[in-house]
Amino acid sequence: MTVDSVVTIPHNVQQFGPPTHRQRPAVPQLRDDPHCTALGRTLDGGVGRALLEQVRTVQRASTADYFTERGDLAAEAGQLAGVFREPTLQERFDQAGRELLFVLGMCLLYPAHRRGPRPGVRF
Known part of the structure; x- marks a missing residue:
């Protein structure tokens, strides 16, 4: 429309x-929404265990980095410090699902970049 x-x-x-x-x-x-690509390919059975493990590794590393630095980010944010508050368990669960779908979709859309996190590169 x-x-x-x-x-x-x-x-x-x-x-x-x-x-x-x-x-x-x-x-x-x-051009393509990573979430839609990930959902479609997963529902079609087109995602293998190795790719899911790779996506899990990337998501866990980036989440750990964020939680390590969240306090410093909040301190530097001034009036916006509330953005970096401790999320509820439900919020963390929901966000983890969205992030896993996003990373999976990006790996499916751009297979040349599947190598995973490189030292010194942040997501």
């Missing part, structure tokens, strides 16, 4: 705002 305030332009970019404005901010759009 396209409305008057969204105009599709070449190179997978959309402009938002009233059509009468000459200059509008351009916002790139992802």
